[in-house]
Amino acid sequence: MFPRDMIAHLGSIAASLMFIWAVFQQYFPYQFRSYIEKYSQRLVSFVYPYIQITFNEFTGERLMRSEAYSAIENYLSSTSSLQAKRLKADIVKNNQSLVLSMDDHEEVADEFRGVKLWWASGKHIAKTQSFSLYPVTDEKRFYKLTFHKRHRDIIVGPYLKHVLKEGRAIKVRNRQRKLYTNNGSMWSHVVFEHPATFQTLAIEPDKKKEIMEDLTTFSKAEEFYSRIGRAWKRGYLLYGPPGTGKSTMIAAMANLLGYDIYDLELTAVKDNTELRKLLIETSSKSIIVIEDIDCSLDLTGQRKKKNEKEEQEDMKDPRQKLTKEDHKISQVTLSGLLNFIDGLWSACGGERLIVFTTNFVEKLDPALIRKGRMDKHIELSYCGFEAFKVLAKNYQKLESHNLYSRIQELLAEARMTPAEVAEHLMPKTASGDPETCLESLIQALESAKEEARLKAEKEAEDKELSGQEETTEIQVLVDKNVRDENSVH
Numbered sequence: 001m002f003p004r005d006m007i008a009h010l011g012s013i014a015a016s017l018m019f020i021w022a023v024f025q026q027y028f029p030y031q032f033r034s035y036i037e038k039y040s041q042r043l044v045s046f047v048y049p050y051i052q053i054t055f056n057e058f059t060g061e062r063l064m065r066s067e068a069y070s071a072i073e074n075y076l077s078s079t080s081s082l083q084a085k086r087l088k089a090d091i092v093k094n095n096q097s098l099v100l101s102m103d104d105h106e107e108v109a110d111e112f113r114g115v116k117l118w119w120a121s122g123k124h125i126a127k128t129q130s131f132s133l134y135p136v137t138d139e140k141r142f143y144k145l146t147f148h149k150r151h152r153d154i155i156v157g158p159y160l161k162h163v164l165k166e167g168r169a170i171k172v173r174n175r176q177r178k179l180y181t182n183n184g185s186m187w188s189h190v191v192f193e194h195p196a197t198f199q200t201l202a203i204e205p206d207k208k209k210e211i212m213e214d215l216t217t218f219s220k221a222e223e224f225y226s227r228i229g230r231a232w233k234r235g236y237l238l239y240g241p242p243g244t245g246k247s248t249m250i251a252a253m254a255n256l257l258g259y260d261i262y263d264l265e266l267t268a269v270k271d272n273t274e275l276r277k278l279l280i281e282t283s284s285k286s287i288i289v290i291e292d293i294d295c296s297l298d299l300t301g302q303r304k305k306k307n308e309k310e311e312q313e314d315m316k317d318p319r320q321k322l323t324k325e326d327h328k329i330s331q332v333t334l335s336g337l338l339n340f341i342d343g344l345w346s347a348c349g350g351e352r353l354i355v356f357t358t359n360f361v362e363k364l365d366p367a368l369i370r371k372g373r374m375d376k377h378i379e380l381s382y383c384g385f386e387a388f389k390v391l392a393k394n395y396q397k398l399e400s401h402n403l404y405s406r407i408q409e410l411l412a413e414a415r416m417t418p419a420e421v422a423e424h425l426m427p428k429t430a431s432g433d434p435e436t437c438l439e440s441l442i443q444a445l446e447s448a449k450e451e452a453r454l455k456a457e458k459e460a461e462d463k464e465l466s467g468q469e470e471t472t473e474i475q476v477l478v479d480k481n482v483r484d485e486n487s488v489h
């Protein structure tokens, strides 16, 4: 048959079918029609061995965007970019990366534990009822999953769980992360774009490895925490002198795990109720940070006494009362803070890290930092040789130098924070000669060493002097006692 005849033939078949369908719709009663449709579907499903699941973009009465749909969209992004012919592109992470997803009416195949299945994207278009010169169309997108019915258990169970988990993880990796700060009981945020990583962090390699392993183990331990019946959270206490990298480490932690940061300013929190409200509003996959915890809260309970005393003073002088009311004082207590760490709501819906930093660990109440609350205590200290090598590599791209041995000797004797060392390694000119920087560091280390020597000498002198004074005082007392005894006899 000629192609032209064939097309004509097909056309007449289609026309006859449409005619039959029109007659069927018009003359058959509604109940009879639905009866036929029902049984024809059963017949098709009996003959057709595949199962289809549809995931609509919007669900519920309020038509919220379905979490499953967006997880599937993310999950399919890599498969789609390899298989689909028509793709949609979206920009994420502050215009820095591109995410591809398949366009409407595309199909891609996937495989799970040897089972093959297919994902198709589609959309329903419905015209809105309201009259308008520019009719608005309502597009409802969906994904349709097709698989053989003998694989029902594996697909409905483990496969879909895997898709949702992977999809959510991709979403977390692609999202723009945020740095939240509280102004009173309200969080406000900016985009978090700190470049610190564990690679650029100058600490001893073993310590670095241990912390990174601890963090990644925690982030993957959802099942473990639920099995042992503990909230999925972990407390870190970072302590050490100023400029040793406590804040930098928090940024590196957030970058490693892809978490948001909630920088909690305790002094701006009015009371325990406000603290609880702030915490409930934090999201999963976040680090809640309280910097300089010793300065944020009077952990010895003296605050209450101080406030009472202040109130009495206010009564005496009403002018002072005005200024005190203007400047609100936080009433967050140690027990409030412990509730914050242990409370049921501290781990609502997902993982959280709680990080405290302090320059004076000895000032903290042991109850606050006991294991189980602050699970890991990390000391960040003065710059050692290994930490220096990381800084030299970061700042000057140096792997080694003949001045290194001198620097190693000096670092063992002089105390200098990584922040100070970094300052010397910072290129001062565009050409940035590394040798000049290293020499400047050596000079600074020599001065620091000399200062430390003089200080130690002075301390020893003072000690000796106070020792001598003590001996003289004791001698005077002994002489006096002897005199007294003699006078009695």
Ligand SMILES: Nc1ncnc2c1ncn2[C@@H]1O[C@H](COP(=O)(O)OP(=O)(O)OP(=O)(O)O)[C@@H](O)[C@H]1O
Residues within 6 Å of the ligand: 200, 201, 202, 203, 240, 241, 242, 243, 244, 245, 246, 247, 248, 249, 359, 418, 419, 420, 422
């Ligand atoms: N261990 C480190 N590794 C890399 N850079 C560091 C390190 N320590 C300090 N720095 C550098 O010094 C600067 C100050 O460090 P950072 O603010 O992290 O110190 P800190 O211990 O939090 O200080 P503070 O107690 O005063 O808040 C940072 O900008 C960082 O570049």
